[in-house]
Amino acid sequence: MKISDLAKKVQAGDLKMHHFEQYFSVEDSIEKRQEIVSRITKSKLEKISDFSMSPKEAARKNCENMIGAIQVPVGVAGPLKINGEYARGRFFFPLATTEGCLVAGVNRGCRASMLSGGVKTVTKRRGITRAPVFKTTGIRESKKFAQWIEDNFEKIKSQVEKTDPHISLHKIKCWRVGRSVHVRFVFGTADAMGMNMAVVACDNVIKNLITKKTGIKCISVTGNMCSDKKPTAINFILGRGLSTWAEVIIKKKDVKKVLKVTPEEIVEVNTRKNLEGSALAGSYGFNAHFANIIAAMFIATGQDPAHVVEGSSGITSAELEKNGDLYFSVHLPSLIIGAVGGGTGLDTQKEALEILGVNVTKGNPGDNVMKLAEVITAAVLAGELSLLSALAANDLARAHVVYGRRKKYKT
């Protein structure tokens, strides 16, 4: 059939483009869709269709109806010495971004931190969460049901862990309101981010154990107490994925030399902006721009960019040392990432992980994701430090102007 005819059928809804793979190779399916979409929307798709990654896995696991690839420029910042629990040594950060100044800013933060010996990082596994909501006849049955869940933790754990060798059940917590019982499962998922595993495990344990034994119906395998990809107090308070911390103490003279401000000025901006301003705004993010660095690192390393939402929550601390130096620290309660699965296996993303030395074929299961977490957190610290300094120096506008249209720039 001619493309023009196919296009008409697709346009009319009579032909489903996701069926192509049933009849054609992945490459041909992609090409046909390109031609059809191009024809219907009068767009060229020359560059979208010209990609270097292998579409086989992508079209199968990551993206239905694939027509090509979007290309996001990636720059590197660093080196930054990280003295972490899993990340140790000098790192370069691959940042996939379209926002001028971002790579330069992280880079400057790295430079200032390097002069004082680099950053320390600490991590804590929280676990990925999924919270189905159940419906009972009323508050007494809800109480009984929540009690049943608590009493049968070991059985539930055992059933959960049958679904996948990589999943483990850490905790369960119930909330009751009206006839609903919201049950928040917290899972360990080794090096994977683990949302899919968690869904499958919940589905399994609900159908094959919980509802079977109690008769209580599950209304939805997620009832938003998880909570996935929404800004919430619960994840800010209880954490989700990984919680991380990074800190650095920078000598007064290095602050002045590289960041062009005094430690006092950085502390004041942090207090008035990140604490007071965010307080006034009713925020779960007491920081300047965690989201920028997280988004750039997430896209580069094949993370789910919708998890930038949770990643944007967190707190920046700045204190003046007695000797006049700067104590600077960031805390991310909910960094949701994986070192395997999702987009981490795509060709360019895999290379970005290689730059960071994150390789799931090596090391203990679970350690790679911890390393990646520390690296991202260190980059967040560097970016945060640089932006707060630029703000304190009254220099942001100039930077934007210079970078946006620049011939050359200096950091």
Place this chain on the structure above:
Amino acid sequence: MKISDLAKKVQAGDLKMHHFEQYFSVEDSIEKRQEIVSRITKSKLEKISDFSMSPKEAARKNCENMIGAIQVPVGVAGPLKINGEYARGRFFFPLATTEGCLVAGVNRGCRASMLSGGVKTVTKRRGITRAPVFKTTGIRESKKFAQWIEDNFEKIKSQVEKTDPHISLHKIKCWRVGRSVHVRFVFGTADAMGMNMAVVACDNVIKNLITKKTGIKCISVTGNMCSDKKPTAINFILGRGLSTWAEVIIKKKDVKKVLKVTPEEIVEVNTRKNLEGSALAGSYGFNAHFANIIAAMFIATGQDPAHVVEGSSGITSAELEKNGDLYFSVHLPSLIIGAVGGGTGLDTQKEALEILGVNVTKGNPGDNVMKLAEVITAAVLAGELSLLSALAANDLARAHVVYGRRKKYKT
């Protein structure tokens, strides 16, 4: 100098890679950095360095220290008929994603919506915000200063509008606490997202008017009452960028046929999950997964992916009609996008915009971004509808399993 020597210098912090463009062409600078990073980190960077987009603009405006491009698979969903104020007709949505099921889900939502005639959309310009924080001697001076700002709105507006022909000042609102005065400017920026313009305008009006006339010092050009890329009540309540709405009424039989559930079941999941569950979680997002669709559309069309944070806030409504049909609606208070600037000019992103018929060389200034907003909101509705249905049908786990490892799939 040999690459190995350059690498050593970079590794030691003695050579700054962002200076390369001063001596070499953009292409050569990129290549040298690739080689250096590759050597230092023992990574190959074969695919990252093999991109089709032109690096000239990218390396200048979007990404310092560029070493190549990350490729994100892009699929299309649709067609969906949109009956909006700016978007009218049948649309295909380019979604850049690595999450299996996402394109398929949006596609299914489109199909269900098409059977009932497509979706309606409505938009409202809120304006981009920037909120510097000033420091006074105390609460009386703060009051006087806030009054001065209010009294001199026209002068401030006039000064702001000198910085750029595309910027206009809509509103100013002050908050006072202790010695701080937080001043939230709301700007119109035509088809651009406008953050950079807003920073430059604030900087200009502060230095050349506000501080000059009042003597009150600006501590930071942003004090987090903006609030940019953090989850906040203020943006949820007052809006930022664009506020949008989309709705559809789907016949009971079409809900059953395409979505495999009843309208009653969708309403119940929406109430227990999106309203009650999000309430319990202390959330600013009363929806299932706005962030997924927004992230995918943002990456495809060159938006700032950190603005997914604001985009994830919003509310999904579902009501049962008297005749048994389903009323379904989404509301996004803070959709922060541009049809020009940022990453919209990059080659693949420009093509994604072409698929949507968004072209800033045509139409009235400001209309293109409104059209893009409606299109994104319609896609959000489709994705939200499909996921809530899958949840109500108890089908999410199966979908994940099937999609993640599938040979073929059916929607």
Place this chain on the structure above:
Amino acid sequence: MKISDLAKKVQAGDLKMHHFEQYFSVEDSIEKRQEIVSRITKSKLEKISDFSMSPKEAARKNCENMIGAIQVPVGVAGPLKINGEYARGRFFFPLATTEGCLVAGVNRGCRASMLSGGVKTVTKRRGITRAPVFKTTGIRESKKFAQWIEDNFEKIKSQVEKTDPHISLHKIKCWRVGRSVHVRFVFGTADAMGMNMAVVACDNVIKNLITKKTGIKCISVTGNMCSDKKPTAINFILGRGLSTWAEVIIKKKDVKKVLKVTPEEIVEVNTRKNLEGSALAGSYGFNAHFANIIAAMFIATGQDPAHVVEGSSGITSAELEKNGDLYFSVHLPSLIIGAVGGGTGLDTQKEALEILGVNVTKGNPGDNVMKLAEVITAAVLAGELSLLSALAANDLARAHVVYGRRKKYKT
């Protein structure tokens, strides 16, 4: 009829005690209810029935089914010199409380503030709010409706102001979601807190203008965007009732002498507790215990104690001056009070207002409530200062032990 027979009927639900006033005097009605309740519940009610206030007004306007009065001990703190816009001079604060240490704490704060010349206060009228929710056919009609409200502000204002000579309409703001339109009215109500006036005015303008002209039905005269007596971001951000500020600069030596700590220690407790701790807790109250002082002043002066909810929101600021002195400040965004109406006319409450020199028969309408607001805010500052000092001095536990069981105490 005998009391025992009446009691049986009441117990069975056959006799309504609120009908008594139709047949007996207020005093007799109260007495009969005392006897009946006493008999049914086997309680004595000796003290509850022994009160000195006149029940006439109380039983009519403030409390149905009245059986007597609860007595709350009231103590005084002060004097404190207030240098405000409406409150000027030395004040004693009547605090009705059952919490040991509270009066003593406020008293200590007054003493420390007095040594440095007293406190400054500033006020701003926000207006009382009421936000009905309307239902339309969908997002387009909602937009039209919101536009109609905006376009007809003057007509709406004129209709509102017919309901009561003391009410005025300041502002209207609409929020749209799904088929709902939430319309937040902001009213001026002179010296009254004004909730009742606001309800009556909304009811009037909805029935006689808005629904009449637009045909859009009001689902509820309040749709929680008001928001009354619930903790909300909207009132924290936009304010409700009155917004107030108070500040004091206390000499380093006076801080040490009276508060037994250094300014640095107070600043540190304020940062780690009131800013950082409240941030972590997901709070709308960045203070130590505004609610305590507000509750005590509210009960003493006849305010609605449920408005302690809004009053508990607010921010305490502490800064170290260059010369080592302490800058200390409190900000209350939503202080909801009246100098007339509610419980302000009850005998003991009226006397408490007299202690403060608040007298609605004097001065300009509206000024009395401003004065009361400044007085309450000054008391809040004093109480906040004292508690933060006790915390910094590691002295809270001792104070509680001493006060709770004390023979004598020293401040």
Place this chain on the structure above:
Amino acid sequence: MKISDLAKKVQAGDLKMHHFEQYFSVEDSIEKRQEIVSRITKSKLEKISDFSMSPKEAARKNCENMIGAIQVPVGVAGPLKINGEYARGRFFFPLATTEGCLVAGVNRGCRASMLSGGVKTVTKRRGITRAPVFKTTGIRESKKFAQWIEDNFEKIKSQVEKTDPHISLHKIKCWRVGRSVHVRFVFGTADAMGMNMAVVACDNVIKNLITKKTGIKCISVTGNMCSDKKPTAINFILGRGLSTWAEVIIKKKDVKKVLKVTPEEIVEVNTRKNLEGSALAGSYGFNAHFANIIAAMFIATGQDPAHVVEGSSGITSAELEKNGDLYFSVHLPSLIIGAVGGGTGLDTQKEALEILGVNVTKGNPGDNVMKLAEVITAAVLAGELSLLSALAANDLARAHVVYGRRKKYKT
């Protein structure tokens, strides 16, 4: 010395009124302060000084600088049959309030609930919390410190429980940010509300164990992660004090007869107001007016009225049964009350507790506070049901007018 001379000294700050009890009897001290305040402020204090309660305990434990008592009218609502875990039988609710309509509203809710057999209640002990904040040298020491706390739970528990025979330690949870470690202790305190006990216990365990063993300094015995008397997500999510639930199913005809509306209308108001409206407002209170009933019951029974803040958080649920009846339920996550201590021992408050049959000299320790919690929650349900019905019936304004100025009224 003459009163006029004393007054001058007090006015000048040279005489401290809280020293009077060292020289005079409680009664005389109160009288002298009355005279002094009366003279200075030119107020009469006739009614404030005319109280029936015994001042001995009050002036010692509850209120320093006592000058008398504030009288708050108290009315009764009921009877309501409660079918709870601790509260069983028919109850009358003493409500101390100055807000017309409140007693009448609760009364109406009782009547409607009685027709369908009364309400069910369920309770859960959460425990009172206190969260000191500690300061370390940095993120590594913070991690170690948090680990130490976890590892030494039994020792900490044992030390805590030495401070008071009524206190027990349930849980500890740490949060780390920058150099701060916030440690949230959760205590059981039997029938007491327990804040004072908790402070003393924390102080004890910090000084005698935690700091002694670890060397880590406590900055403040409370760091706002408790969080006491501030609106917070943490208490909404984790609960504080007691969590309670109440529910009732009311027949369609009884809804119509007593509440003058249909179940459908109540469900719609609940959805648009309590869920959607509160969502839009960024609220932690998804209810209509929990705070009103809680404040009135708290003042009547000698609770701390500042805990109305936590009590105002909670969720109301309304569902339509298949047979057209109304399912109605309230949930309070953080009801902070005591059956002993605080103001519960004051004469009139003790009588109010007698009306409810709450008597700490009987029953198992801890059971009385559970009973009181259920009773308050049942009253909250009744009040909530009545107000939502009045709103649905478009009747609130009329009620306010009628009650405010009424000769007679009907419910």
